Amino acid sequence: MSLVDARGVGLSYPERTVLRGVDLRVRAGELVSILGPSGSGKSTLLRILAGMLKPTSGQVFVDGTPLDGPRPDVALAFQDPCLLPWLSVERNVGFGLGFSRQSPLTRAERRGRVSAALDEVGLSHARSYMPSQLSGGMAQRAALARCLARQPRTLLLDEPFGALDEVTRADMQRLLLEVVRDTQAGTVLVTHDIDEALLVSDRVVLLGAQGTLIEQWRVTVPAPRAAQVHALGVLRIEILEALQASMAAGKTTA
Ligand SMILES: Nc1ncnc2c1ncn2[C@@H]1O[C@H](COP(=O)(O)OP(=O)(O)OP(=O)(O)O)[C@@H](O)[C@H]1O
Numbered sequence: 001m002s003l004v005d006a007r008g009v010g011l012s013y014p015e016r017t018v019l020r021g022v023d024l025r026v027r028a029g030e031l032v033s034i035l036g037p038s039g040s041g042k043s044t045l046l047r048i049l050a051g052m053l054k055p056t057s058g059q060v061f062v063d064g065t066p067l068d069g070p071r072p073d074v075a076l077a078f079q080d081p082c083l084l085p086w087l088s089v090e091r092n093v094g095f096g097l098g099f100s101r102q103s104p105l106t107r108a109e110r111r112g113r114v115s116a117a118l119d120e121v122g123l124s125h126a127r128s129y130m131p132s133q134l135s136g137g138m139a140q141r142a143a144l145a146r147c148l149a150r151q152p153r154t155l156l157l158d159e160p161f162g163a164l165d166e167v168t169r170a171d172m173q174r175l176l177l178e179v180v181r182d183t184q185a186g187t188v189l190v191t192h193d194i195d196e197a198l199l200v201s202d203r204v205v206l207l208g209a210q211g212t213l214i215e216q217w218r219v220t221v222p223a224p225r226a227a228q229v230h231a232l233g234v235l236r237i238e239i240l241e242a243l244q245a246s247m248a249a250g251k252t253t254a
């Protein structure tokens with residue numbers, strides 16, 4: 001069964017329609033990347049899947065239940081790590097555990113979750129650092145740990161590695177794959193980077209400029225993919241052409 005099941009999701013503002021009839025299913029342990037032109041509604045779709053925004057048509061089911069607001073088992077991370085500068089890494093990671101709609105955790109449970117999350121992202125040594133003492137990659141690890149502390153079954157990531165240098169980004173991509181494998185979270189990654197999508201995803205979907213999902217590719221090249229540029233090359237060209245076509249279509253109808 002799909003963990004996330006978006007059916008015919010649409011979102012219209014009075015002045016414009018952003019999403020139209022989007023169907024998207026994600027299974028536990030599956031990583032789906034969303035590519036699409038700027039303004040095509042990728043972040044909007046993630047906010048809807050996170051229960052932060054209600055679609056104006058269609059419905060989202062999580063674990064078979066209609067989504068009616070944010071849920072503790074669905075975590076969303078943004079491009080900006082959004083760490084609170086006055087709290088240590090540890091307290092940032094634990095922040096929010098007491099607020100979400102979940103059964104209250106004891107202090108020991110909270111501490112246990114924070115430690116496990118910091119461990120998973122390799123930040124245990126920096127638990128008492130302040131955000132100003134972190135590199136960009138460490139800050140993204142902390143943001144990911146904050147999501148993981150909630151023990152999400154669904155992980156939604158909005159261009160989380162966009163601001164990182166190439167080497168750090170490659171590290172984070174490897175970490176993401178480990179996290180998905182270890183937690184079996186159904187994961188949706190919004191990215192601008194076709195290569196990133198090809199490296200980490202089981203499936204790549206393209207959100208067109210008109211706010212509809214226009215194409216999907218299954219990526220079956222086995223890991224580690226970084227060494228298999230040739231196997232991915234054909235798919236890369238196909239996706240790039242589809243993306244260019246959808247951007248061109250967006251321009252003519254804008
Ligand atoms: N409150 C709002 N009222 C009207 N339009 C909005 C509102 N919020 C977002 N939009 C519009 O929705 C569209 C989609 O925005 P969204 O942020 O989802 O795009 P995106 O695909 O994530 O773009 P990017 O790749 O640049 O991050 C944009 O054109 C934006 O202007």
Ligand SMILES: [Mg+2]
Pocket residue numbers: 042043044158
């Ligand atoms: Mg966006």
